[in-house]
Amino acid sequence: MNDEARIDDPDTDAFWAAAREQRLVYGRCQRCVGVVFYVRRSCPHCGASAVELEESAGNGTVYCATVVRRHPMPQFREECPFTLAWVDFDEGFRMLTRVLGDSDDAAIGARVKVAFVEHGGQLLPCVKPGADAA
Amino acid sequence: MPVSIAGIHEFPHRVARGWSPLQIKAHCANAALADAGLTLADVDALYDAGESGGIMHAVSVAQYLGIEPRVVDSTDTGGSAFEVHVAHAVRDLEAGRARVALLTYGSTMRSRPPAGPPPSVRDYLTPAVAMERPWGLIVPASYGLLAARHAHEYGTTPAQLAQIAVDTRAHALRNLEAVTGLADLNVRQQGELTVDDVLGSPLVADPLHVLDCCLVSDGGGAVVLVAGDLAPDRPQRPVWVLGTGEAVGHVSNGSDITTTAGAISGPQAFAQAGVTPADIDVAMLYDSFTITVLVALEDLGFCAKGEGGPYVEDGRLRWDRPGAPALNTDGGGLSSTHPGMRGIFLLIEAVRQLRGESTAQVPDAELAVAHGTGGTLGARHVTGTVVLGKERA
Numbered sequence: 141m142n143d144e145a146r147i148d149d150p151d152t153d154a155f156w157a158a159a160r161e162q163r164l165v166y167g168r169c170q171r172c173v174g175v176v177f178y179v180r181r182s183c184p185h186c187g188a189s190a191v192e193l194e195e196s197a198g199n200g201t202v203y204c205a206t207v208v209r210r211h212p213m214p215q216f217r218e219e220c221p222f223t224l225a226w227v228d229f230d231e232g233f234r235m236l237t238r239v240l241g242d243s244d245d246a247a248i249g250a251r252v253k254v255a256f257v258e259h260g261g262q263l264l265p266c267v268k269p270g271a272d273a274a
Numbered sequence: 275m276p277v278s279i280a281g282i283h284e285f286p287h288r289v290a291r292g293w294s295p296l297q298i299k300a301h302c303a304n305a306a307l308a309d310a311g312l313t314l315a316d317v318d319a320l321y322d323a324g325e326s327g328g329i330m331h332a333v334s335v336a337q338y339l340g341i342e343p344r345v346v347d348s349t350d351t352g353g354s355a356f357e358v359h360v361a362h363a364v365r366d367l368e369a370g371r372a373r374v375a376l377l378t379y380g381s382t383m384r385s386r387p388p389a390g391p392p393p394s395v396r397d398y399l400t401p402a403v404a405m406e407r408p409w410g411l412i413v414p415a416s417y418g419l420l421a422a423r424h425a426h427e428y429g430t431t432p433a434q435l436a437q438i439a440v441d442t443r444a445h446a447l448r449n450l451e452a453v454t455g456l457a458d459l460n461v462r463q464q465g466e467l468t469v470d471d472v473l474g475s476p477l478v479a480d481p482l483h484v485l486d487c488c489l490v491s492d493g494g495g496a497v498v499l500v501a502g503d504l505a506p507d508r509p510q511r512p513v514w515v516l517g518t519g520e521a522v523g524h525v526s527n528g529s530d531i532t533t534t535a536g537a538i539s540g541p542q543a544f545a546q547a548g549v550t551p552a553d554i555d556v557a558m559l560y561d562s563f564t565i566t567v568l569v570a571l572e573d574l575g576f577c578a579k580g581e582g583g584p585y586v587e588d589g590r591l592r593w594d595r596p597g598a599p600a601l602n603t604d605g606g607g608l609s610s611t612h613p614g615m616r617g618i619f620l621l622i623e624a625v626r627q628l629r630g631e632s633t634a635q636v637p638d639a640e641l642a643v644a645h646g647t648g649g650t651l652g653a654r655h656v657t658g659t660v661v662l663g664k665e666r667a
Binding site: 155 | 401402404405406408409410411412414415418419420421422423426476477478479480481482525526527528529531652
């Protein structure tokens with residue numbers, strides 16, 4: 141992860157630990173079975189402190205996307221332009237991520253699949269065009 | 275609701291070299307109190323958004339001003355904090371806990387930007403932000419994501435968004451302080467804008483261009499509210515707080531990011547005021563980006579959801595066009611001032627309009643709305659809506 145984003149956080153650390161193993165994970169409440177994302181201990185649906193990690197198949201649909209053309213931080217500025225998107229994964233969680241490749245492939249509604257990219261010393265879950273059938 | 279705004283002041287400069295945020299706050303506080311015929315000794319309720327920094331920021335401001343208020347409120351909801359402060363001040367003054375409420379703002383974001391991450395990301399070290407920053411999400415990108423989804427769902431075009439920037443610039447050019455500011459800020463295009471000018475400016479985060487984005491300036495201001503029994507004795511005619519609303523929104527699994535918390539805070543404020551959007555003469559709507567205005571127009575009910583584009587595209591929001599409210603008549607954050615948290619300027623210009631003192635004065639303006647959008651649309655945000663009137667309800 142980038143230094144700018146690193147926090148010692150008992151909620152999201154497990155997400156990044158899984159990413160290091162090229163696994164995309166989300167939360168599932170063991171009481172109400174609600175999907176929890178971002179991952180956190182306390183379930184925002186029922187209040188139980190019973191959220192456990194589950195592994196996503198990594199297939200999703202672009203909810204919206206933008207091409208970032210200017211950035212104040214040097215490590216991102218040199219990567220401009222790049223495409224950011226909110227992606228709705230098939231398991232029911234929405235994650236902010238980066239779409240790899242041509243921005244034309246990041247149209248709203250496009251099917252995408254997770255792809256892990258080395259970035260700032262961290263494996264970052266991004267997406268690339270194409271996904272298994274929903 | 276017998277609480278009124280009795281005093282206002284806006285710091286005149288957009289570049290304030292040699293000033294600190296606290297100095298700007300104190301300067302504006304004293305000027306707004308003088309406008310209200312009061313002094314710091316009269317202030318017994320202090321509201322502070324924390325932009326001048328430090329821990330326990332409201333206490334630091336109280337100490338700097340040399341006051342020991344009985345009510346202190348350090349609500350920080352980003353740029354909407356001042357609309358939320360008005361809601362809280364009305365609550366406190368009506369309950370009899372205080373009689374004179376002071377709101378202040380001071381920022382040197384332009385001339386002395388804080389070190390480290392962009393200051394608009396004040397909630398940097400939260401789990402939610404830790405799930406956005408590593409991919410490079412910044413504020414304009416979040417609004418770009420919102421605008422892209424809005425375009426997808428409703429067909430909103432870049433030209434429709436651009437019209438908001440065009441109208442707002444026309445208002446700024448009537449405001450000498452804004453005109454001077456555009457020069458002091460070295461803005462590339464300082465005159466009238468066309469839709470083509472906006473569309474020809476560089477893209478920042480698709481579909482938003484440079485001229486869809488607010489300025490980054492220094493600035494500040496202050497607002498004084500008084501309890502009902504103090505209103506009759508003030509030098510300026512009172513501007514009454516008729517209704518308020520506040521609400522929180524954030525992106526979540528399956529949520530619709532094109533609808534903001536304004537859909538809650540707006541109707542709440544209008545209902546309390548007993549008015550409808552059709553009654554409003556002046557709409558002071560937070561304009562961090564053109565899309566911020568467009569979704570506010572929809573969520574407050576000036577037009578239906580999804581119809582913001584067609585609603586704005588004929589320029590009906592200009593100050594001299596009857597049949598629709600005048601938008602951001604001081605020149606807005608797009609073309610007058612945006613030091614990071616613009617909410618106080620929405621209140622100040624709304625009061626100017628209802629006093630008849632605006633540089634883009636709507637004839638016989640009787641009702642205004644100030645609607646703040648704090649935080650980041652598309653990620654997490656707080657809206658505050660305040661309906662103000664020339665006459666008491």
